[in-house]
Amino acid sequence: MRKFFDAGLLLLTILLVQPLHAQKRGLQSINPTDLRTHMKFLASDELEGRETGAPGLYVASRYLASQAEKIGLVPVEGEDGYIQHYTIHERSYDREKSHATITTGSDSLLNSDPFYFFPSIRGDRSVIEGEVVFAGYGIMNEEEGYNDFQDLDITGKIVLIMSRAPMNEEGTEARIGGDAYTGLMSFRSKMPYIFSQQPSAVLVVYDPKSGIRSVEELSSGMADYLSRSRSLDQEEQGPAGSSDRPRMVMIHRALADQLLETAGQNLEEIQQEIDRTLEPHSFLLEGTTLRLELQMKDTNLDMPNVFGMIEGRDPELKEEMILYLAHFDHMGTDGNGGVFNGADDNASGCVGLLEIAEAFKAEKKPPRRSVGFLWVSAEEIGLFGSNYFANHPLIPIERIVSVINLDMIGRTKTAEDALSGRGGLTIAGGDTVKVIGGLQSSLLMELNEQSLREMGMVGNYEFNDINHPERYFYRSDHINFARKDIPVLFYSTGTHKDYHTIADTEDKIDYAKFEKMVRMSFNTGFKVADYRDPIAVDNPMSGWAPQSSSR
Numbered sequence: 001m002r003k004f005f006d007a008g009l010l011l012l013t014i015l016l017v018q019p020l021h022a023q024k025r026g027l028q029s030i031n032p033t034d035l036r037t038h039m040k041f042l043a044s045d046e047l048e049g050r051e052t053g054a055p056g057l058y059v060a061s062r063y064l065a066s067q068a069e070k071i072g073l074v075p076v077e078g079e080d081g082y083i084q085h086y087t088i089h090e091r092s093y094d095r096e097k098s099h100a101t102i103t104t105g106s107d108s109l110l111n112s113d114p115f116y117f118f119p120s121i122r123g124d125r126s127v128i129e130g131e132v133v134f135a136g137y138g139i140m141n142e143e144e145g146y147n148d149f150q151d152l153d154i155t156g157k158i159v160l161i162m163s164r165a166p167m168n169e170e171g172t173e174a175r176i177g178g179d180a181y182t183g184l185m186s187f188r189s190k191m192p193y194i195f196s197q198q199p200s201a202v203l204v205v206y207d208p209k210s211g212i213r214s215v216e217e218l219s220s221g222m223a224d225y226l227s228r229s230r231s232l233d234q235e236e237q238g239p240a241g242s243s244d245r246p247r248m249v250m251i252h253r254a255l256a257d258q259l260l261e262t263a264g265q266n267l268e269e270i271q272q273e274i275d276r277t278l279e280p281h282s283f284l285l286e287g288t289t290l291r292l293e294l295q296m297k298d299t300n301l302d303m304p305n306v307f308g309m310i311e312g313r314d315p316e317l318k319e320e321m322i323l324y325l326a327h328f329d330h331m332g333t334d335g336n337g338g339v340f341n342g343a344d345d346n347a348s349g350c351v352g353l354l355e356i357a358e359a360f361k362a363e364k365k366p367p368r369r370s371v372g373f374l375w376v377s378a379e380e381i382g383l384f385g386s387n388y389f390a391n392h393p394l395i396p397i398e399r400i401v402s403v404i405n406l407d408m409i410g411r412t413k414t415a416e417d418a419l420s421g422r423g424g425l426t427i428a429g430g431d432t433v434k435v436i437g438g439l440q441s442s443l444l445m446e447l448n449e450q451s452l453r454e455m456g457m458v459g460n461y462e463f464n465d466i467n468h469p470e471r472y473f474y475r476s477d478h479i480n481f482a483r484k485d486i487p488v489l490f491y492s493t494g495t496h497k498d499y500h501t502i503a504d505t506e507d508k509i510d511y512a513k514f515e516k517m518v519r520m521s522f523n524t525g526f527k528v529a530d531y532r533d534p535i536a537v538d539n540p541m542s543g544w545a546p547q548s549s550s551r
Contacts, residue, residue, distance in 0.1 A: 023526050026359035030518050032511040034358075038067070038351040039410075042328070043343035043506045050342060051332025052230070052378050053090065053301040060328050061304040064350060064375045071357050073308025073373060076394040084305040086388040088378060089298065092228040093117055093126075097295035100255055104262045104288050113252035116215055116226035117294055128201045128247055128292040132158045132259055132285045136274055137165050137207070140193045144176045148280045149197070158290055159199045160256060161190070162207040162267070166275045171209025172421075175278060189469070194246070201247040201292075205256040208268040209275075213253035220335030226250055230301075230381050232388060249292065262288040305385050306375040307394055310360050312529065314368035321395060322529040323372040324357075324521075325386065325405040325477055326350045327379030331500065338502035343509055345499065348410030350375055352518045359522045367529035369401070379407075379477055386477035390484060397484060401535040402444060402528050405437075405478035405490040408499075409517040410509040417497045424470065426494035428460055433517060434492045435459040436472055440539050441487035444528065448489055451524040457516060460494075466544065485540040491521055 041047075041063060047056035065082040068075075075082045100111040117126070136148035138161030148161070165174040187204070194202055206212040216223040256267050263285045274281050306328075312318030326349030330342030341347075357373050360366065372395070376385030390397070413429030428434055433452070438445030452459050463472040473479065478488040493513065498504040528535065 023359075023363065023523060025362045025364065026522060026526070027519050029359050029362040030355045030515060030522065032515050034355060035351055035511060035514055035518065036506075036509075038354055039343060039347055039506050039509060042347035042350055043341040045339045045341065047341075049332040049340040050328060050330045051340075052088070052303070052329050052381050053299075054332055056332075057329055057377060058304065060350075061306055061375070061377070064306045064328060064354070067354050068306065068308040068357070068373065071308075071354070072361055073310060073357055075308055079307075079394060082306050082308050084307055084389065084392075084394060086232070086303050086305070086385070086392070088230045088232060088301040088303050088384055090228055090230050090301055091296055091298055093294040093296050095227065099293055100251075101291045101293075102258055102262065102288065103291070109258060111255050111258060113254045114214065114216060114223065114227075115252060115255065115292065116223060116250040117229070117247065126247075126292075126294040126296060128158065128249070128290075128294075130156065130158050130200050130289060132160055132203075132288055132290050133199075133282070134160045134260065134263075134265075134270075134285065135194075135282045136270075136280050137162050138190045138194055138202075138204075139165060139176075141177065146176055146278070146280070148282050149193075150280060150282075152282045152284075154194070154197050154199045157199050157284075158201045158203060159194065160203040160205065160259065161194075162205055162271065163187075163210060164207050166278055167207070167209050167271075168275070171207075171211070175275065188471075191248075199246050201249060203249050203251050203256070205251050205253055205267070208253070208271050215250050221331075221333050221338075221340075224335065225331070230378070230384065232384055259285060259288065259290065303377050303385065303388075305377060305389055307372065307389075308357070309370055309372040309395075310357070310366055312368050312370040313366050317368040318370050319399060320401045320535075321370045321372045321399050322367075322525055323374055323400050323403045323481070324353050324525060325374050325376065325403055325481075326353050326407065327377065327385065327477055328375045329377045329380055329385075331380055334502055340500070340502055341505050343504050343506045344408045344410045344493075344496070345504055346379070346407050347506075348408060348509065348514060349406035352406045352409055352514075352521060355518050356522045356525065360526070367526055368532070369529040371525065371529050372400070376477055383477055383480060386480045390480040397486075400481065400486050402441075403478055403481040403486055403488045404521060404525050404528075405476055405488060406492075406517075406521055407476045407490065408492045408494065409521070410511075410514040411493050411496050412510040412513040413494075413496070420497035422497050425496060425499075426463060426472075426492075427496040428494045431457045431513075431516065432460050433457055433520065434463060434494045435461055436464045436490040436492070437478060437482070437488040439464070439466070439473075440482065440485065440541055441535060441537050442539070443531075443536050444487045444489060447527045447531065448524055451520055451527055455516065455520040455523055457520050482541050485537055485542050487535065487537055489524065491517065493517060
């Protein structure tokens with residue numbers, strides 16, 4: 001009996017290690033030296049932050065295309081080599097020709113301080129005009145028992161709010177809501193309710209305790225970024241000047257104080273009172289109207305995606321494809337000599353795809369299914385590159401049976417992250433990986449978990465919830481494929497203290513963790529691509545209850 005038991009144990013062991021043994025060549029081809037070489041180029045200052053529409057982005061696309069050719073990926077016939085072109089319509093306003101007029105009774109005051117317009121619009125000029133309502137921090141939270149909108153009607157009016165939340169005396173900590181209401185990202189929590197009340201526009205000003213009077217003081221690069229809007233298709237925006245949601249404008253502190261002065265109020269004093277009492281101080285600026293006039297200009301940007309593939313070996317299954325995905329754009333420069341290098345976000349994912357492609361080519365034989373590699377642009381400004389590919393695929397969309405998205409896979413949690421004081425960080429330490437997806441296909445989730453075990457890694461599924469407050473399921477390129485009922489996996493090591501700052505540089509990459517992430521991602525994709533049976537979709541996204549997809 002013992003002999004039979006030992007034989008069965010040996011067979012089980014062989015079956016468990018066989019997948020990794022079969023991929024030994026591919027796994028060994030993934031190494032820190034190659035990772036570092038690609039990373040140093042894509043995250044270099046010379047690429048100037050790979051901003052949408054800037055020269056550095058096109059340099060990055062040509063580099064990725066040349067590496068795809070070197071690896072031996074197959075381009076799609078009829079395209080420009082490995083490049084898929086698409087157009088983004090950019091709208092920006094001329095700050096010198098745009099101005100605000102405050103009218104109280106018969107008196108009018110012209111203000112030329114810069115303001116920054118967020119959503120896209122059409123036409124040569126946009127005018128925002130109406131009564132103004134001040135609504136404190138713009139918070140409505142029943143759990144905290146705090147409501148800046150109590151007994152306040154903002155429908156059809158221009159509503160003015162401050163950033164952040166009631167703060168301590170030093171302005172360093174929020175007195176309600178903890179991390180959920182600190183920093184500029186709190187807009188994601190505030191806006192759904194405000195928009196539901198249908199104001200004509202939302203004016204946002206930095207709160208006085210922040211020490212910031214305007215976006216330009218914080219970063220001229222960010223000011224330039226916010227003064228532009230982009231879209232894939234102007235025809236989808238509706239008639240000129242129309243929009244389903246209120247317009248959102250970041251304004252200079254001087255303009256906010258001039259508005260409040262008409263009611264004998266002062267922003268700094270109002271903030272002190274709200275913070276001291278934790279009671280809202282909201283009101284209509286009676287007899288006061290504001291008119292914002294924005295002079296607009298249009299530019300069409302030719303944008304690149306990069307795509308190549310490896311054909312599968314099975315005569316039938318090779319018609320199906322596993323698609324790896326990563327975005328290569330980032331945020332450009334800060335206008336003060338600093339570069340948003342975007343080493344982790346997302347040079348890491350792009351480098352990962354290059355190494356995974358090499359790993360598949362290093363195998364003695366390809367998997368049963370074909371494998372595609374897609375590097376997309378314009379993720380940072382609205383997931384446009386992946387949106388375009390999903391709606392204009394270079395292969396029939398029904399052939400794509402699974403998508404694996406890599407976005408920020410090169411860092412590990414450090415003491416500096418814990419001590420940074422930056423709220424909402426999701427960075428994972430040790431051998432932990434943030435896993436999002438697998439919700440549409442129990443088979444895909446099972447193969448993911450097998451891969452994690454084999455590679456000695458642990459999945460963190462805390463954020464894999466379509467109702468999570470931070471909406472991570474909706475905030476990267478995989479969502480454009482999930483909406484077409486293609487099952488997705490999204491791997492990341494998480495957001496860290498340097499996320500979306502000029503400190504996200506190559507020297508901060510943890511190459512040991514980076515190598516593990518790339519090897520694990522290759523292992524998962526190989527399992528899916530070589531799976532003998534159909535990749536079943538037993539919980540398609542089209543069958544889910546309606547969800548907001550705000551990023």
